[in-house]
Amino acid sequence: MKTIGIGLAGFGTVGAGVYENLERHRDLIAERSGYSFDVRRIVVRDPLKKRDVQATSGLFSKRWQDLLEDPEIRVVVELMGGTTEAYDLTVAAIQSGRIVVTGNKALLAERGAEIFALACEHKVPVFFEAAVAGGIPIIQSLRDAFVGNRIESVHGILNGTSNYILTRMQEAGMDYPEALAEAVQLGYAEADPTLDVNGWDAAHKAIILAALAYGFWVDPSTVRVEGIDRVSAADIHFAKGLGYAIKMLGSVRVIDSLVEVGVAPTLIPQSNVLASVNGVFNAIAVRGDLVGDSLFYGRGAGRGPTSTSVIGDLVEAAHILDAPRGTYGFSSHGLYGNNRPSDEIIGSYYLRLSVDDKPGVLARIAGLLGEAGIGISSVVQPESIAGVETPLVLMIHEARYGKMRETLAKIISLDCVKGSPVLFNVESLT
Amino acid sequence: MKTIGIGLAGFGTVGAGVYENLERHRDLIAERSGYSFDVRRIVVRDPLKKRDVQATSGLFSKRWQDLLEDPEIRVVVELMGGTTEAYDLTVAAIQSGRIVVTGNKALLAERGAEIFALACEHKVPVFFEAAVAGGIPIIQSLRDAFVGNRIESVHGILNGTSNYILTRMQEAGMDYPEALAEAVQLGYAEADPTLDVNGWDAAHKAIILAALAYGFWVDPSTVRVEGIDRVSAADIHFAKGLGYAIKMLGSVRVIDSLVEVGVAPTLIPQSNVLASVNGVFNAIAVRGDLVGDSLFYGRGAGRGPTSTSVIGDLVEAAHILDAPRGTYGFSSHGLYGNNRPSDEIIGSYYLRLSVDDKPGVLARIAGLLGEAGIGISSVVQPESIAGVETPLVLMIHEARYGKMRETLAKIISLDCVKGSPVLFNVESLT
Numbered sequence: 001m002k003t004i005g006i007g008l009a010g011f012g013t014v015g016a017g018v019y020e021n022l023e024r025h026r027d028l029i030a031e032r033s034g035y036s037f038d039v040r041r042i043v044v045r046d047p048l049k050k051r052d053v054q055a056t057s058g059l060f061s062k063r064w065q066d067l068l069e070d071p072e073i074r075v076v077v078e079l080m081g082g083t084t085e086a087y088d089l090t091v092a093a094i095q096s097g098r099i100v101v102t103g104n105k106a107l108l109a110e111r112g113a114e115i116f117a118l119a120c121e122h123k124v125p126v127f128f129e130a131a132v133a134g135g136i137p138i139i140q141s142l143r144d145a146f147v148g149n150r151i152e153s154v155h156g157i158l159n160g161t162s163n164y165i166l167t168r169m170q171e172a173g174m175d176y177p178e179a180l181a182e183a184v185q186l187g188y189a190e191a192d193p194t195l196d197v198n199g200w201d202a203a204h205k206a207i208i209l210a211a212l213a214y215g216f217w218v219d220p221s222t223v224r225v226e227g228i229d230r231v232s233a234a235d236i237h238f239a240k241g242l243g244y245a246i247k248m249l250g251s252v253r254v255i256d257s258l259v260e261v262g263v264a265p266t267l268i269p270q271s272n273v274l275a276s277v278n279g280v281f282n283a284i285a286v287r288g289d290l291v292g293d294s295l296f297y298g299r300g301a302g303r304g305p306t307s308t309s310v311i312g313d314l315v316e317a318a319h320i321l322d323a324p325r326g327t328y329g330f331s332s333h334g335l336y337g338n339n340r341p342s343d344e345i346i347g348s349y350y351l352r353l354s355v356d357d358k359p360g361v362l363a364r365i366a367g368l369l370g371e372a373g374i375g376i377s378s379v380v381q382p383e384s385i386a387g388v389e390t391p392l393v394l395m396i397h398e399a400r401y402g403k404m405r406e407t408l409a410k411i412i413s414l415d416c417v418k419g420s421p422v423l424f425n426v427e428s429l430t
Numbered sequence: 431m432k433t434i435g436i437g438l439a440g441f442g443t444v445g446a447g448v449y450e451n452l453e454r455h456r457d458l459i460a461e462r463s464g465y466s467f468d469v470r471r472i473v474v475r476d477p478l479k480k481r482d483v484q485a486t487s488g489l490f491s492k493r494w495q496d497l498l499e500d501p502e503i504r505v506v507v508e509l510m511g512g513t514t515e516a517y518d519l520t521v522a523a524i525q526s527g528r529i530v531v532t533g534n535k536a537l538l539a540e541r542g543a544e545i546f547a548l549a550c551e552h553k554v555p556v557f558f559e560a561a562v563a564g565g566i567p568i569i570q571s572l573r574d575a576f577v578g579n580r581i582e583s584v585h586g587i588l589n590g591t592s593n594y595i596l597t598r599m600q601e602a603g604m605d606y607p608e609a610l611a612e613a614v615q616l617g618y619a620e621a622d623p624t625l626d627v628n629g630w631d632a633a634h635k636a637i638i639l640a641a642l643a644y645g646f647w648v649d650p651s652t653v654r655v656e657g658i659d660r661v662s663a664a665d666i667h668f669a670k671g672l673g674y675a676i677k678m679l680g681s682v683r684v685i686d687s688l689v690e691v692g693v694a695p696t697l698i699p700q701s702n703v704l705a706s707v708n709g710v711f712n713a714i715a716v717r718g719d720l721v722g723d724s725l726f727y728g729r730g731a732g733r734g735p736t737s738t739s740v741i742g743d744l745v746e747a748a749h750i751l752d753a754p755r756g757t758y759g760f761s762s763h764g765l766y767g768n769n770r771p772s773d774e775i776i777g778s779y780y781l782r783l784s785v786d787d788k789p790g791v792l793a794r795i796a797g798l799l800g801e802a803g804i805g806i807s808s809v810v811q812p813e814s815i816a817g818v819e820t821p822l823v824l825m826i827h828e829a830r831y832g833k834m835r836e837t838l839a840k841i842i843s844l845d846c847v848k849g850s851p852v853l854f855n856v857e858s859l860t
Contacts, residue, residue: 021720025578031645032577129575135721137567137575145559145567147462148455148741215461273706273727290451290734291565297703298724308721311578323753 003036004318007067009043009089010079011060014103014130016053017303018077018310029311035318040073041066043080043089064089068096075317077310078102079130083110090115094124099321101313103130103306109204113217125320127313132205133158133282135305136298137312142212142286149288151213153253155429158205158263160280160301161189161196162228162248166236166265167278170245175233188280198227199248203263206250209284210261213252216337218261224342224401226264234388235352235422239267241382242395244350245275249427258340267350267426274429285429343402348377348426351394351408356416362392365411372407374399389418395426433466434748437497439473439519440509441490444533444560446483447733448507448740459741465748470503471496473510473519494519498526505747507740508532509560513540520545524554529751531743533560533736539634543647555750557743562635563588563712565735566728567742572642572716579718581643583683585859588635588693590710590731591619591626592658592678596666596695597708600675605663618710628657629678633693636680639714640691643682646767648691654772654831656694664818665782665852669697671812672825674780675705679857688770697780697856704859715859773832778807778856781824781838786846792822795841802837804829819848825856 008015022029022037030036039059047060064085067076076093078100080086086107093100095118102108108115108131119126129139133156142151157163161183168179180197183189195201203225211217228248239246244267251262268275273295277283282300287293299305355361362379369376380393396404404423412421438445452459452467460466469489477490494515497506506523508530510516516537523530525548532538538545538561549556559569563586572581587593591613598609610627613619625631633655641647658678669676674697681692698705703725707713712730717723729735785791792809799806810823826834834853842851 021578025580025720028580029578032573135724137571140570140575141567143462144746145570145742146738147745148451148459148738150455150458273703276703276706288738290455291738292729292732292735294565294726294728296724296726299722302722304720305722308576308578308718312575315577316574320749320753323750 001030001034001036002318003038004074004314004321005038005040005070005072006075006077006314007041007043007070007073008039008077008079009064009067009086010081011042011044011051011055012079013303014306014310015042015079016051017307018079019055020053021304021307021311029315033315033318035315037314040070043067068092068098073098074321075099075101075314077314078104079310080104081106083107087111091118094118094122094126097122097124099124099317100126101310101317102126102128103134103310105131105201105204105208109207109220112208112211125317127317128208129309129313130306132208133284133298133300134302135308136282136284136296136300137309138209138284138296139212140312141296142209146286146288146291149290152287152289153251154209154213154284154286155274155427156206156209156250156284157247157274157277157282158202158250158284158300159196159248160282160299161193162202163277163282164188164280165197166228166231166246166248169231169233169236170240171278173233176229176231197229199225199263202248202250206252206261206263209250210252210259210339214254214259218259218339222339222341224262224264224345228265230422231265232387232422234385234391235424237385238352238380238382238391238393239350242380243270244268244426245270246424247274249274251427255340258338260340260345262342262345265424267424268429272429343400343405345401346398347401348398348428349396349404350424350426351396352422353392353411353417354389354419355392356418357390358416361416364414364416365392365394368407368410369396372403374403374407431460431464431466432748433468434504434744434751435468435470435500435502436505436507436744437471437473437500437503438469438507438509439494439497439516440511441472441474441481441485442509443733444736444740445472445509446481447737448509449485450483451734451737451741459745463745463748465745467744470500473497498522498528503528504751505529505531505744507744508534509740510534511536513537517541521548524548524552524556527552527554529554529747530556531740531747532556532558533564533740535561535631535634535638539637539650542638542641555747557747558638559743560736560739562638563714563728563730564732565738566712566714566726566730567739568639568714568726569642570742571726572639576716576718576721579720582717582719583681584639584643584714584716585704585857586636586639586680586714587677587704587707587712588632588680588714588730589626589678590712590729591623592632593707593712594618594710595627596658596661596676596678599661599663599666600670603663606659606661627659629655629693632678632680636682636691636693639680640682640689640769644684644689648689648769652769652771654692654694654775658695660852661695662817662852664815664821665854667815668782668810668812668821668823669780672810672823673700674698674856675700676854677704679704681857685770688768690770690775692772692775695854697854698859702859773830773835775831776828777831778828778858779826779834780854780856781826782852783822783841783847784819784849785822786848787820788846791846794844794846795824798837798840799826802833804833804837
């Protein structure tokens, strides 16, 4: 039995969970892994704050530098969040030769390229299972289990809060503000749920999945990211009538040697297994050239699932602490060095307009689409429902997103088109 | 870049797939892992046999001992199948200090205790991702990702052939012989599908999953294993009417410190995600005390998926080839040293009888169940359908399996009960 000294930065839901569960399952983890983990210091903003998980008060410190001044601390667990102090700590930990375990998706998505270049240079592994879908071993699976596969696509429901909201809208017919309020009340959404509902939490995760699948870091500013605040009960209803569910879908795929990454509310066929992933659950579908289709499903967030991922990483870190290290944990394999700008990505779309109920309206809209070379696969004029007068739904196949937006701008300037249009992607996932 | 010499035993579907895919994806694997794998020798029964995958003829040998006589071979990949020569090779490879990667579920289920004791003694990891649900990283996930969890249960659809047959019976209304014939014709079943349909292939996998979850090897002779040949179209129809699908379910769980392992056709609620796992697909649901419910889904068999698992194991082996080794790969953590004999396992049941259509029949049957202290949760008398005259279906909750069988013997000796009874487990999976 070997004892590994670790330093913990952050003692929120996840940090406190890691501490608590390392204690609670000390014997289990030791029996299963051969290691015992000794939390030697915990960095927090306010050491005197009252907490729901108790730790020896002498462990707390306000200075992250303390973690690096203790030679017995060999693994730094970064669960502070943010991209400033967390970045400084991560860089300093790598430079000191310590293995880093992190759950910080924003940090990796924004500065992953620098961090992993430094990690490779110092031969220091950085583990980050907790950064994407806590409790679902998708990082380990993409990196290790599927190492022999050319990854064709990764599609995921990557944010439990937005999936809970969409599920309630779908199942209980709630509108967005009502479902959001319920999620906040039940504790499924933070008091400030901005990153959850605006798509950026999922986008950070999609960028990390793309990096694992394709070996380079996509610039976040080139990724199309749309939130769920534009999804209405009316569109969920219309989509259902067409055989689709609306999900906040993170998409990563390679087409003609360019990687495409995006996160947006997306219509997916009701028959697809991702359509039945409901509530706060996450799921990730991976397609590899050898393995075919596979799917991973689980809670994706919360104290227990996310500390599961951190503890898994700690054991992996322990196994290789004294091993000669290659680029283990991550290598920029650089198979594809570029991603396709979002305007160039070809997609299929659900376009819902409110129009004047007069003859000739469809002809004018179809004319503009036709001029742009955009084909319509079907047109539905559903009954008006609350908040949506005279709706017109067009299903559009295979159009470049930039062209689609350009044409949509022309369509909404027609005097027969009223109110805000709704444009969602449609993914057949076949 | 480091080159790792490997020796391959077996060149069937999986062995040839590993060879082919290591070649095809040499650059990809090297870029992603930092390793290049050099197959230095391939052991086969008949080196001159014509094969669909070509390999340099000089690589073939009939003697497995050749693998151990080449000092450049550092990892032995055992894909021969069987439990005699494969056992000898595995033991000799471990004794020579070579890491073993195996896909041999029968060998591990029957002799895992000996093999892992030897592996621990020699500090030689044995990797076996390919032994359970090829392409689904369930071994790595249970062993590493969920190392911090007390595993509460593992339920899985672990055999694609039997799942294909049950799916066709369910969807197309075929009877068992017809669905089996189709599976053989489409190549989803071997010419001799005995181990697939009699439950033993799935049982071997369930025993391996139990070993990972609970740290000891269950004696196969104590496991209840039932095949799908007793599932009829009539029972699938009756189960459907009651809200259930019939699946060949492998179950591993711990109740009151005793581990329960079994494989049998089982009624599961149609609303459960496992009920919608169809065709040749496999799925495994794991419940951990921290992670909650999670699910892994994929093809589970075939050349591409299974060689995915072997290649993943090879990279993992390469990472630790020169590392100081603990009990990495497997340890007998011995949390629970015993499994409950199958007769002592408490379950719920679907009991279908054919009875005389006379008054008093139900009272006599209910009387026997009542005397045994077995409660009936519902009784249904469905319409007779082809092959099943006057069916009577009883849903029975919470009875010891041995008691249930004993009582069933009394029931079928009643003169009002005709033909063979059908007894399946019911799992609510909640």
